[in-house]
Amino acid sequence: MTTTTATAEATTATDVLIVGAGPTGLTLACTLARAGAAVRIIDKSPEPHRASRGKGLNQRSRELFDDLGAGAEAAAWGTERVTLRKYRDGVAIADTVAFGDRTPTPDTPYASGLLIPQWRTEEVLRRTLARYGVEPEFGRELTGFTQGADGVVATLADGRRIEAAYLVGCDGGRSPVRKALDVTFEGRTDAEECMVIGDVRVDGLDPAYWHQWFDEDAAVMLCPFRGSTHWQLQGMPERDADGRALPPSLESFQRLVDRCSRRTDIRLSDPTWFSVYRINVRMADRFRTGRVLLAGDAAHVHSIAGGLGMNTGIQDAFNLGWKLAYVVRGLASPGLLDTYEEERLPVADWTLGLTEERLRAVTEGVKQAGVGTEAVVTDDVTTLGVGYGWSSLAWGGAKAGERAPDGPCGDGRLFDVFAGPHFTLLGFGRGSAQALAEAGEKCADRLRTCLVDDPTGHARRAYGIGEGEDALVLVRPDNHIALSAGADRGAEIADRLLHLGR
Numbered sequence: 305m306t307t308t309t310a311t312a313e314a315t316t317a318t319d320v321l322i323v324g325a326g327p328t329g330l331t332l333a334c335t336l337a338r339a340g341a342a343v344r345i346i347d348k349s350p351e352p353h354r355a356s357r358g359k360g361l362n363q364r365s366r367e368l369f370d371d372l373g374a375g376a377e378a379a380a381w382g383t384e385r386v387t388l389r390k391y392r393d394g395v396a397i398a399d400t401v402a403f404g405d406r407t408p409t410p411d412t413p414y415a416s417g418l419l420i421p422q423w424r425t426e427e428v429l430r431r432t433l434a435r436y437g438v439e440p441e442f443g444r445e446l447t448g449f450t451q452g453a454d455g456v457v458a459t460l461a462d463g464r465r466i467e468a469a470y471l472v473g474c475d476g477g478r479s480p481v482r483k484a485l486d487v488t489f490e491g492r493t494d495a496e497e498c499m500v501i502g503d504v505r506v507d508g509l510d511p512a513y514w515h516q517w518f519d520e521d522a523a524v525m526l527c528p529f530r531g532s533t534h535w536q537l538q539g540m541p542e543r544d545a546d547g548r549a550l551p552p553s554l555e556s557f558q559r560l561v562d563r564c565s566r567r568t569d570i571r572l573s574d575p576t577w578f579s580v581y582r583i584n585v586r587m588a589d590r591f592r593t594g595r596v597l598l599a600g601d602a603a604h605v606h607s608i609a610g611g612l613g614m615n616t617g618i619q620d621a622f623n624l625g626w627k628l629a630y631v632v633r634g635l636a637s638p639g640l641l642d643t644y645e646e647e648r649l650p651v652a653d654w655t656l657g658l659t660e661e662r663l664r665a666v667t668e669g670v671k672q673a674g675v676g677t678e679a680v681v682t683d684d685v686t687t688l689g690v691g692y693g694w695s696s697l698a699w700g701g702a703k704a705g706e707r708a709p710d711g712p713c714g715d716g717r718l719f720d721v722f723a724g725p726h727f728t729l730l731g732f733g734r735g736s737a738q739a740l741a742e743a744g745e746k747c748a749d750r751l752r753t754c755l756v757d758d759p760t761g762h763a764r765r766a767y768g769i770g771e772g773e774d775a776l777v778l779v780r781p782d783n784h785i786a787l788s789a790g791a792d793r794g795a796e797i798a799d800r801l802l803h804l805g806r
Contacts, residue, residue: 316362317344318344319632321458321468321479325349325440327358327615328423328600329474330429334372335625337436337726339781344466345438348445352430355555355577356421356503356536358526363414363686364707366613368622370413371723371783374432381428382420383530389513390676394566397511398674402681411709412688414717419514421536421613430512440625446480451595469632472597472624474617477584479602485593487780491586491656499538500552500560501611502578506535508570516676517564517574523670524564525677534576537561539765541580552578583607587652587662591645599624604652609663610685619687620648626725626781630804635750639802640805658684692784699778699800702768708779714754718763719783721754727801728779729789731755732764735774739794746798 320336322329325347336343361369361378367373391399406415430440445461446569449471456471473481482489509515511528524539541549542556550556554575561570565687587604591597600617624644630636656684662680669679684687691706692698698705708718727750731740740753756763767788774791787797 305774309433317466318342318468319470321346321456321466322474323458323471324476324479324600324602325352325426325430325442325445325601326430326474326476326617327425327614328602328621329472330426330433330440331368331372331618332474332599332621332625332628333438333440334374334429334436335622335725336629337433337438337612338372339629339633341416344440344441344468345433346444346446346460346466347442348461350443352423352426352440352442353577354423354503355579356423356534357525358422358425358528358608359419359536360615361420361425361618362611362615363412363417364688364690365618366414366418367710367719367783368618369428370719371622372432373435373723374428377428377431378418378425381424381531382418384416384418386419386514386527387512388676388678389515390674391515391517391565392673393519394517394564398676402678409759410711410760410762413710413717417611417686419527419529421532424529424532425614437798449481449484449596456595460514465742468596470595470628472599472628473602474598474600474621475602477586477601477605479598481596482588482598485596485598487598488554488589488802489586490589491584493586494583496551498541498583499581500549500556500578501536501538501540502532502552502557502806503576504537504554504557504572504639505533505574506570506572508567509535511535511717514677517675518670518673519564520671522560522693524560526561534574537572538581539564543569548681549580552580573582581608585656587649587656590608591649592641593667597624597628597641597644598706599648603648604656604689606656606660607663609659609666610680610688612655612659614683615687616652619651619690622782623648629725630750633746636804639805642805643695643697647695647697647759650694651690654690659702670682686783697786699787701785702778703785703788706785708783708785709763709775711758711766712760713754713758713763718754719757721752722783724752725781726750726752727781727786728778729753729794729797730763730767730779731771731775732758732767732769732777733774733791736747736776736791739776739791739797741797743794743801746803750801 322345403416693705
């Protein structure tokens, strides 16, 4: 690929071209299309895959799916509280429900994540995107692109060209977009430490459990999915006489299950996907080069411990989407895009460290009989605590940059007020009404205002506002707090919104 100066020969086709129609690309496309930006999303695969791959939405991703209008469908296909059944020497010795001791609260609606195969997550996102009149274009491979001061021209394998204001590489860990930019992808790959993984039909096991066998010299897990006859298998690979890992196969999967379960009645069949997972921990040194940006695995890859790979990509996309939409719609200057790397690169770095630590925890944990993958579970893997307190978009107040909590508001909830591509200005106390009206009038194209009806005081407590205090809280389109301030700062808030990115 080349990234030289663009020519003007191609016909303008879109505001944003997304390369890669996985969870990251689809979330980005939904966020952009909902905001009124023109978007095209291409993928070199001839059709959508049917592999389970990343198999869970964590608590923060579930909140973002709700915002996009995809949460209810995802929940209908997923499992909230799966029971992990742990075995040693073929004997079931412990059952555990991850986050089983947690309950929803007014400010945090999801106490647990959602077990759902990646192909189903992508299916839900494609249907959400279709409601905005956009369909992924499969069988369209990017072979090169050029960029100039006014846009990007992408060339496809079939000779077609697409002109866009911006291009985003959501094309995975081997990202051709990242490689074309000559972005450094520092880190390590451990070729010896690997795991076989695949999707198989399972007969003879109770699908009410995620079955996990951990012995001293072997391990295998079989995870069921709601509405599917296929389970995901993960396990230690068979090795040859020289200790090299053998490629996965149905026969090797069956031998592994037979060996660990000490049973002959569990039968595997109809494999639809095989893969080998190797520990790969890498991060791009930058997430933006001019008009080309990176998100998801194209920008960072890490251990699967904690299930943060797909979730981090989804959350990258939700952060980037509103910013790109504001820029292409003329609601912000291009400088706003600098805050994407400013905010998400440190989060990626933190995620690499967290997943390495969680991998060590589960590797040590399963040596003890009765311990399984619940050993990775900490509050950190919910990513509810991820915030951007260091960001130039954190404009002041004790909670600036943090996730905006949910809470009751009149007959509804604050998350319902936030949903959409707008900023939200919350007013607490009657003294905030004038500021709400003034800011709402000046910034009608980008701001929704809400005088919070909070008779229980839940919202005040969640936002750190004292009883009887008049205050304003500005919430970003990605549901992070931009500013907490007194009720007399409405003019400042309007000015900041009118000069975004400058």
